[in-house]
Amino acid sequence: MLLLSLLRKLLPLALAGVGGSLMLGSFLFLYLSPKLPEVEQLNQIELQIPLRIYSQDLQLIAEFGEKKRNPVAYEEIPQPLIQAFLAAEDDGFFSHNGVDIAGLLRAAYELVTTGSIQSGGSTITMQVARNFFLDARQEFARKFNEILLALKIERQLDKQAILSLYVNKIYLGNRAYGVGAAAQVYYGATLQHLSVAQMAMIAGLPKAPSRYNPIANPQRAKIRRDWILGRMHQLGWLTDQQYQSALAEPDTARYHGSLADLQAAYAAEMARREMIERYGLDAYTQGLQVITTIDAKLQRAATRAVQTGILEYDWRHGYRDLEQRQLPESEWQTTLDNTPRYGELVPAIVTAVQAQQLTLLLDDGSSATLDWQQGLEGLRRYRSVNNRSAPISDSHELFQVGDLVRVHRVDGQWQLTQLPAVQAALVALNPSDGGVRAVVGGFDYRLSNFNRASQAVRQPGSNFKPFLYATALANGYTPASIINDAPVVFADANLEEAWRPENDGGKFYGPTRLRQALYRSRNLVSIRLLRELGIERALQGIEKFGFDTAAMPRDLSLALGTFAMTPLQIAAGYAALANQGFAVSPYLIDKVIDRSGEVIFAANPATACLRCEQRQQPPPQTLQRETQLAALLTILNQRSADADERLSLATLQQALLATPAAERPRAERALDAQSAFLIDSMLRDVITLGTGRRALELQRSDLAGKTGTTNGPRDAWFSGYAPTLVATAWVGFDDNSQLGRNEYGGSAALPIWINFMRDALADVADLPRQQPAGIVQAKIDPTTGLRVAPAEQGLEEFFKSDQLPPLQQPQQRGDSLPDELF
Template identity: 55%
Template sequence: MPKKYSYLTVLLWLLIAGCGVTGVTFAGLYLYLNPKLPDVQSLRQVKLQTPLRIYSNDNRLIGEFGEQRRTPINYDEIPPLYIKALLSAEDAQFYDHNGVSIRGLLRAASQLLQTGQIQSGGSTITMQLARNFFLTFQQTFARKFNEILLALQIERELSKEEILALYNNKIYFGNRAYGIQAAANVYYGKNMDELTLPQWAMIAGLPKAPSAYNPLANPERALIRRNWILGRMLELGHIDQPTWKAATEAPATAKYHGLTPELYAPYVAEMARQDAISRFGNAAYTDGYSIYTTVNAHLQEVAQSAIIDGLITYDRRHGYRGPEQQLDPDASDEQWLETLKNIPTYGGLTPAVVSQTDQQSATLLLPDGSEAQLSWEQGLSEARPYLSENYRGEKPTQTSDVLSPGDVIRLRHTAEGAVLAQLPTAEAALVSLDPSDGAIVSLAGGFDFEQSHFNRVTQATRQPGSAFKPFIYTTALEHGYTPATIINDAPIVIEDASLEGTWRPENDGGSFLGPMRMRTALYRSRNLVSIRILRSLGMDTAHESLARFGFDKNALPRDLSLALGSHDVTPLDLARGYTTFANGGFAVQPYLIKRIEAVDGRDVFTATPATVCRDCDNKTPATPSEARTLEELLGEQANAPKANPLPPAKRILDAQTAFIADSMLRDVIARGTGKRARVLERGDIAGKTGTTNGPRDAWFAGYNPEIVTITWLGFDNNTPLGNREYGGSAALPIWIDYMRAALAEKPERAAQRPDGIITVRIDPETGKRAGPQDPDAVFEIFRVDNVPERAEGTDPGNGNQGAPEVLPEELF
């Protein structure tokens, strides 16, 4: 045998032996590793980490919570041209291979032999998917072999479309963006289907190295990568030459788009987040729940704006407290800007540095580096210095009386331009409920959530003052009192150990008006009358009654200060109580969460609040009659009221008591301490002011039949507001601003008089029935069984035989 043939034989046998060894080795690895591989079918049930999202009742995003920004989308929602861009960059033979590209692996092996280091893994889209879901990112041969085996298994069990959908929802694209929809939101502030070809190509270039090709951190490298992908798309025939030319010439437009809620309601978002954590634990942040609240987006915006306006108005009344900071007046603009960048904007009040002052104007440096002029009319002329909560200094005569170079001040931007402002030191809260079921319509827990996370609607317990009196008066109405009952507004001395000795309560202003009707006492907010009413009722009776309105009976004080609102409540507590006056006597519970939706669209929670059903008690089944035809019976059945799917709210006040209490509270606005609200020009609004000693708290609790709103203003440290600050001057203007919008498109609703109520002419001095010819008589409403006696000496007929003693006219 020729020698050369012996060499070929040896080489052939060596090759066969090598292949055999390789085959045995790979077979051994397969037999060893395959049982340890995860179940690919688990990909069908995979839960992608998706953040918790909070929405208003009209589907406007309020907040998002979670480490990873992700919005999973279906395959048919992925733009086809983006898929071509991705495959051009990552896996051009995706539709031709079975999960592994031999060409790619050979290229990776060649790079390894040439350099001695792993340059690329030759991974297909499917292999990358396997790695991201099941494996580590360690560059080892064992991991690569597992990756290959998993890719082959994935291709056997999933379709190409399923693979692409999973990949595009899972892969990290930088800046906390996971999945292409989140990437489109983060880099372009749009949805994926709204982007252009150059933008799709930019996103398609990110999976290879999200940091290296990040268009925000490395715009030049990102642009090179984008244009390379566009060139690959041209080479593979996915786009034509003109399209390629236009796309490569397009400028890079990526910029960071942080989460921008569609509705500013951070106190609401935080309440919803806490609810989600209590229900789902930490899974709330990752399992993609969507919480839909009861909050109305428009009214929420109005509520926050009303709080800001009310606090700034109050703050302006008490004077200018000077600059927020004093910087070196000789520092450079760059040094000032460095400081300005670290000063947040609160409540829309932006910081600025005074760079120069003239006689009656100032030049300001703004955070963006631009300059602005502040004229004398833009708040400088009114900036009287703050001396105390009760006193201000003289009006300034020149700018230097108010500002100096280096002063850090605040600007408020109005329709007329920027004006001098300052961050209020007081705080305020507003909560609005639907009295039919307790749904929270809007909620603002303070001036700015970023300044203070303390939610004063739910966390601040303060004395409500006279805003608490209606609950005492309503209890009196249930125990024989009427609006015409005469009670003496006169000094009283109380010896009570719980009040630390002798207590001599007073009215505001220190005056006493003598005997008066209970209606008058409420709308004029007379303290001594309230105390006498509570003393006559007794503590046990009062506590039992107040518990029905939702107040904690065990926490209520057992002394007569209760009549003046000494029991601490939150604005939400007070709002719950006032819903009973607004809805005609029913108890409802405030709630915020309307429904919770899982990531797959299933509702995992739906609220079923107890809801007012005024007709439920009166429904009686119709009794069939032999005289009725079948058609008549079917017609009656079709027109019968449908059963209420929600549980009925419990009636805690009879309709007559609720009607009378409501009429007295309407008088608070018609002629009492809430008369500023008459500016709304509505006859269906009612409420009560509240002011505590100091005064330290200012309240207004008001409503109409469709909405209940509570406003509060005070200092968190409970210091005095100022001698001339009351519920009617500090809290009521906020209520008016809000209710003007809340009631704008709602027709006025007259009170519905229930059976058992009649109108009687009475003597306003005695509260007894008046004679027909009494010129000073007024109309009052009573229960039928509580009509007062006729005053002595009056002639029932008085020359008018048959004149009615009880008249049907409505006065209120």
């Protein structure tokens, strides 16, 4: 009776409670439901995907974006990874309708008994609702919205779609969003290459990405991983053997960043800037994929050549102060961990010093020994750019225990080196259309992100002379035209004293042919040529090479390359000399592909084409589209295992097949064909007879170019080309200080160009230039430049057919014989 009486009293209260709950629930549903977003939006949601930059042969160069993400389809997710997430977050996911009542009651009980939320009781579907539509505030109204949204999502999307949204959206630490990015960031691998233990580690991250981060908190992360493995074992998803094996597996997580195939940071930054100019900040999040004109093989060759050239120059001038001295042993490893590698230069701590030997601790914890022959023998201290000490006779003269030094590998052995102070740049172009094939803006982008190839404006000196001489050839001069190499004084009211230009070495050589003046780099001839030609007429011709002449000086110093320019601008001008006279503009971005595989931008550069000019037809693509497509698809098939981090095969296929085979516009002429042939033959003499003779070691007949050195010297240049490739190399200090005695274009910049061209042209056949119509050969007196009879002694020279010099009369015959043969 007592129990019945109690039930009668409690029943109205229970009914009131249930009714109140129903009324409250109905009120909340009516209040909140109209404000809920439409679940259909999930079908249109575009996840933020970073901007990716690729080389022409589809090697990843860089990735830009706040969020690292590699979206994957449900079919691409390994089953053990799905099971790991279900074990960690929601093992009943495939059986409930989006809400786990037991989980919610458990969470409510924890809230009542502890006074705080211990677990949210959220299913994966509820987490999708929160991640896409709500915020993370722990409020009752938000939780109720989460439940309502989860129910709507389950009615409109299947389980596979929901789970795919979840694993691609969740934040997993270290800027990684989604499992594809997490696999790369933590393990440098694709999902298919993860072990079960690694999958469990990633599945443990959503609960608290910072607390269970395997890099920042490896012990706590391993506890979480092992718990998930235990849950997978309990649920029957792992056998006893699989479970024990996964538990015993040590974790190898470390930060991998982007899986870049090609180190081309300067090119990547150039592409990034252009993309932001084109598409704004949305370029960082819209999944755009940029295919540049960079050739991976040439880029690697350019990087090696620049770094080698810088180190060789730097070592010639002596060993400077150490980066750090006499560090206490307790700081050795920490210092090494915090000292980055630049290029191939490895930081090391001196742990022992003997008279002719150093013992080192390397940054990876290993030790190495430097014997006397590994950079110590003949080592001299740097005193100034022109002065070094006598060679050291004992290692103790320079080194002590605890010193931080640099070493690098040379022929398999460690060699002493140092961080360089000088800088250099190299840029290489396709002369037919201006495509940037390689660009290096300094020793290492991490050491200095200033791109000296495209941003540093420096005086080119004699490197600029070919454009003046080419303009002269287009205006009636010939390679045999005589200009007097004699002292000249120019008075200028703007100068404190008269200008007395000199040749290198201070000598003057009298009447000189233009050909000889160019390959000998005679300054006085260049100045007198400019004066005869006229500054305005010269600027009109120079402008045709693509140079902005508006700011160039209207005085005779122009002949000596006193107007500052970038290496990229100079290389573009030389492209016209390499391609038989057509002006082309440099470009870096070839195609931009959006996340759906559509080509939203395709470069269509003006292209040099002599055959097209002769036949009055537009130039074709540099590569036939079908050939290009076949080559790229072959590459992707070979890389299919790494498709997460690269362009997918289907995306590229769709993109390239959709690209129209548009005919490229014809480039305008900077120089007529005959003048182009003549200046090319003169620049080949720079290699065979003049200041570029060192390039003869390449054993090619199709090379041409020109050195350049400015006063000081402060800038050293070499620009040159083969018919298929043009490159400019520059060496100098950022503060414009002097390079030192005997540091010229031929000694500082030319070796970089040679090393690059050796690799770049290794598989390219020698391609001598064909003589165009309207060019004839005649024998001349090398002293007067006049034509001589075939039986007489003289030099063979090229002329335009309507510019043959007159036949020399006997009384005009020069006294000297030629000292070189053409």
